[in-house]
Amino acid sequence: MAVTIAIESPLQDDVRALVAQLNDHLLPLSPLEFQFKMSVEQMADSTTTLFVARDAAGKAVGMGALKMHGPELGEVKRMFTLPEVRGQRVGRQLLERIVDLARERKLPVVMLETGTGDGMAEAHRLYTRYGFTPRGPFLDYPDSEWSAFFELNLAAAVRVA
Template structure:
């Protein structure tokens, strides 16, 4: 499937609908206190860059964001693709854009928190195949059976 991926505002109806679908997907997978969701309003802050994947008809079919925590850390947030496009590398393309942006910003590392269990197996595969490695909690995330943490050092291109 051919998709286009661009930086967009989360304050659009179709992006709000994607966030709602993601939240619905996550709801049965872990207790609410271990679901660290960003609202679309939080995603619209200046530290967060949202990428939206759209199909040939312009329908939003996926999203992922980079939240920058100072000059040292980028965090992958709100990764989601609709079930109809899973297995078509849309998630990987979104992740590539997020990591490329982290590299452009000279962030030395990108981390993420995601859920555990069967409902998250595809996400874990995506992250590990891309080069993310398991790690312990970071920032203010609690250590719990409901969260898995990953990191990937970013190699910054040196100017010739």
């Protein structure tokens, strides 16, 4: 699918709607205490860069963010695409932009936390196909059956088509 991807503010109505849809998607997948969501206000912080994918009509169809945790670690946050565009490589394009920004910032590693179970199988496939590898918890995330952790070593990373 042809989309345009740009850095945008999360404080827009259509981005707020994407965040709400992501939160609704996640709600039944794990207990609330194991859902590490960022609000749009938190996403608007200077440490976070949000990419928004828009279709030819300008509709927001996906998003993903890079949150900086100092000069050594970037975290992929709030990855989501609308159900009607899944399988059309929109998530892949968003992930590429996030990783490219991490490389520009000379980060040695990018990590992420995501849920587990059938509802997250597509996300796991996207991350592993891109080159992310499973790892243990990082930062202050608890080790639990509800979370899966991945990292991409940017110094050693080779892009997979």
